[in-house]
Amino acid sequence: MADIGSNIQVAANFLNNGNLVAIPTETVYGLAANAFNKEAVSQIYAVKNRPQINPLILHANSFERLEDWGIYLPKNAIKLAEKFSPGPITFVVPKSAKIPYMVTAGHESVAIRIPKHPLTLELLKIIDFPVAAPSANPSGYISPTSAQHVNEQIGSKINYILDGGNCQVGLESTILSFVEPKVKLLRLGGLAIEEIEAVIGEKLDINTLQNNENPLAPGMLSRHYAPKTKLIIGNPLEFIHTANVNNIGVISFNQTYKQMPIVNQICLASDNNLQTAAANLYAAMRYLDNLNLEFIIAEKFPEIGLGLAINDRLKRASIS
Ligand code: TXA
Ligand code: MG
Numbered sequence: 001m002a003d004i005g006s007n008i009q010v011a012a013n014f015l016n017n018g019n020l021v022a023i024p025t026e027t028v029y030g031l032a033a034n035a036f037n038k039e040a041v042s043q044i045y046a047v048k049n050r051p052q053i054n055p056l057i058l059h060a061n062s063f064e065r066l067e068d069w070g071i072y073l074p075k076n077a078i079k080l081a082e083k084f085s086p087g088p089i090t091f092v093v094p095k096s097a098k099i100p101y102m103v104t105a106g107h108e109s110v111a112i113r114i115p116k117h118p119l120t121l122e123l124l125k126i127i128d129f130p131v132a133a134p135s136a137n138p139s140g141y142i143s144p145t146s147a148q149h150v151n152e153q154i155g156s157k158i159n160y161i162l163d164g165g166n167c168q169v170g171l172e173s174t175i176l177s178f179v180e181p182k183v184k185l186l187r188l189g190g191l192a193i194e195e196i197e198a199v200i201g202e203k204l205d206i207n208t209l210q211n212n213e214n215p216l217a218p219g220m221l222s223r224h225y226a227p228k229t230k231l232i233i234g235n236p237l238e239f240i241h242t243a244n245v246n247n248i249g250v251i252s253f254n255q256t257y258k259q260m261p262i263v264n265q266i267c268l269a270s271d272n273n274l275q276t277a278a279a280n281l282y283a284a285m286r287y288l289d290n291l292n293l294e295f296i297i298a299e300k301f302p303e304i305g306l307g308l309a310i311n312d313r314l315k316r317a318s319i320s
Contacts, residue, residue, distance in 0.1 A: 001155040004147050004163050008123040011162045015040075015127055020047060020157075022136045022150045023059075023123065024164025025115035027088045027173050027190045028143035028282070029150050030059065030133030031158070041102045041132050047157045050139040055105035056132040057090055057173075058112045061124035066112055069130060070096025074178045080199050086116035088169050088190030092177040103132045109179045119164040135172060142225055142289070142317075145170050145282045170279035171309050176204075185209060188309040190278065206308065223319040225282075227289035231296045231318045233311075236260060239297055249288035249296035251314075253277055264293060274306040281310060285317065 002022070003010075011021045015032065018040040023032045031047065033040035035058055045052055060066050063073055063081060073081055077091050095110035104110050112130075115121070124131070135143040136150045144150045147163040155161070174189035174196065185193065185204040193204050229249070236250045240259040250257060250265040254272045257265060266284035269276035288296050298314045301307040 001151055002158045002161045004151060004161045006119060006163050008119060008126065008162065011123050011160055012127050014159050015123075015129075015131065019159045020044065022144075022147070022154075022158060022161040023115075023117075023120045023131070023133060024147070024162060024167065025059075025117050025120055026086075026167060026169045027115070027171060028145055028167055029136040029147070029161075030057075030115075030131075031136035031150075031154070032059070032131035032133040034127075035099065035103050035130045035132040037129075038100050038102045041100065044132060044134060047154055048134060048137070048139045050134065053105050054134075054139075055107055055111060056103050056134050058099065058103060058110055058130045059115055059120075059124060059133050060112070060130040061121050062114060063112075065124075066130065069098050071099070071110060071112060076183060076200070077176075077178045080176070080196060081114075083199055084191055084195070086114040086121065088116070088171070088173040089113065089196070090173040090175040090187075090189075092175060092179060092186065094179060109177070111175065113173055117164050119162060123162065140224055140226060142227060142282050142285050143172060145279075149283075149286065166279075166283075168279060169275075170281055170283075171306065171313065174309070188312045190306070190309065192305040193308065194305060209312075224316040225313045226317040226319070227285050227296065229289050229293055229296050230320065231285075231298060231314070233298050233300050233314050233318050236297045236299065244294055247294040249291060249293045251281075251284050251288065251296060251298040253299055253301055264288065264291060274301070274304075274310070277301065278306045278310055281313065 014021045090113040092111045145167040147161045169190040171190040174191040175187035177184040268280045301310045
């Protein structure tokens with residue numbers, strides 16, 4: 001198992017030596033490597049069993065720092081960056097020659113993000129390179145929102161997990177592309193699209209996410225973020241007369257179902273707040289997945305704010 005600690009110097013030493021370190025962010029834990037070290041970056045793909053065609057996100061402590069490495073925010077991204085970075089938003093922009101194609105999976109664009117976590121921002125400050133970091137889970141499974149989650153799944157394959165507590169946002173970052181004149185949404189995530197639309201003054205198209213197989217983001221539409229247990233999106237009350245009701249798990253927004261066994265239910269937000277629900281979602285999926293249930297029923301969430309991203313993740317988890 002990996003060492004777990006909160007020593008950024010230890011984490012920096014491992015990264016400097018070409019090793020992988022799991023890092024906390026406000027969204028989910030990342031699996032970080034020196035982005036300039038191709039051998040280290042290739043280890044990310046190996047540890048996650050990630051398809052080589054799926055590009056990684058570059059993380060740095062500031063956009064000024066990224067400019068040192070030849071990466072610039074386009075004009076129409078600057079207001080968003082000022083308002084929401086550090087935070088759960090990722091910008092896909094033209095890549096610079098310094099960034100290995102191993103990071104971008106051969107693309108001429110690169111995804112960049114400034115994560116909002118004090119420990120990781122400190123770590124990124126004391127190293128001389130950006131880190132490439134996907135979520136620190138085996139490809140296809142639920143993303144980790146605690147150091148423990150990381151350790152359970154890939155702890156035997158990495159040296160160090162920088163423990164920064166539970167992730168506050170709990171969903172991966174919202175990804176926007178700026179490589180064409182019109183801003184394009186590539187992934188729903190921890191920053192609500194209404195907030196983004198208010199800044200850019202135009203509507204984002206979420207239908208293209210669901211209808212198109214997006215070649216730039218493989219895995220985005222297929223089964224992803226998924227527990228091993230079958231997951232169904234629906235109304236739990238339709239299942240109360242099922243013979244095996246004791247073997248059914250429930251994920252609900254803000255209620256418990258007295259008609260069903262309480263022990264297999266997770267109410268994500270008794271405060272009725274979608275942000276609370278998002279922060280608790282992945283831990284709930286993992287918990288229920290470990291109970292060896294026959295299936296899990298998740299309510300459909302309200303189609304606003306983070307509810308859109310929660311529904312997106314539930315939908316991907318439900319694909320069999
Ligand atoms: O919140 C997050 O974004 C987390 C934390 C660790 O920062 N990271 C994360 O990384 O979710 P990952 O690898 O699980 O998802 C990155 C997504 C992939 O679906 C990938 O296709 C997309 O970003 N992506 C990366 N570079 C891209 C590019 N150049 N063009 C289009 N999509 C890109
Ligand atoms: Mg991921």
